[in-house]
Amino acid sequence: MKLSKTSEYALRILGFMINSEKQVFTARYLVTYLHIPDKYLRRLMTDLARNGFIKSIQGREGGYVFAKNATTIHLSEIIDAVEGMDKYTGCLLGLNNCSDDSPCSLHYAYAPIRNQVLNLLDTLTLADLKSLKIKRF
Amino acid sequence: MKLSKTSEYALRILGFMINSEKQVFTARYLVTYLHIPDKYLRRLMTDLARNGFIKSIQGREGGYVFAKNATTIHLSEIIDAVEGMDKYTGCLLGLNNCSDDSPCSLHYAYAPIRNQVLNLLDTLTLADLKSLKIKRF
């Protein structure tokens, strides 16, 4: 699989938030816990807010809160928002016309496994990240 | 999964070769069939030769031939040679200390699927790409 670093960051941030008692999270706070480059995280937070996952509270005492219930945020939606899912749905050999009807030599061996990953990301929500029990983030 | 383009190219080239009647392949010939940038393919061929998968025959009437039996070339070896497999064995969230003992919140859901992909690539050889039947490359 290997997501982009930006997707990894996004999942780690939102996963961290859902597993915390806190309600409001400042960028500074997230940076100290998640070890993501400060300015990069800030830009990503703005992006996640634009995409409706979180809401930003400006000014002093501000920060970020979830904009909707975590049970409604699917992991694939997060990835799709920050880098797009297209590259993960494609052929392992990079052929753009590879399909069940016109399979590449790896298609029948690979497609079922690929679909398991896609189903997992489509099915799991941020809330699941909580109930699955986090050991560390 | 999403391999690097270079890995995709390598697999397509070697997969094309194993599925052909020909024995010797010139870069020119491969380019016309596989639509990979000419100079990029040539450099990759030299690299694959250095890694012992193919053997280059210089001079007029030259080209590339397999350097060993295709049943001994595992797909993971090819990928490992051109870009390394490390990034694919890691955690979905990019945590470097994620493991069965110290799992991230996605570990137990994701690791089994990831291992299926890794096993597939470790198990399949170029020869399998032939017997699996190629519809198109």
Next chain:
DNA sequence: ATTAAATACTATCTTAAAGTAGTATTTTGC
């Protein structure tokens, strides 16, 4: 009102993958 503490914006830098260009070298056929 002013200050402190937060986010937002804009522009730039860095790095690695991908792609391109030109020249040198090797070998066979004639």
Next chain:
DNA sequence: GCAAAATACTACTTTAAGATAGTATTTAAT
């Protein structure tokens, strides 16, 4: 021996992701 047809080598360019820097804006506490 020489030309043709092939690979090898070296250097440069492009592109996108990732990271950084500086400034502007917003808001609450005092």
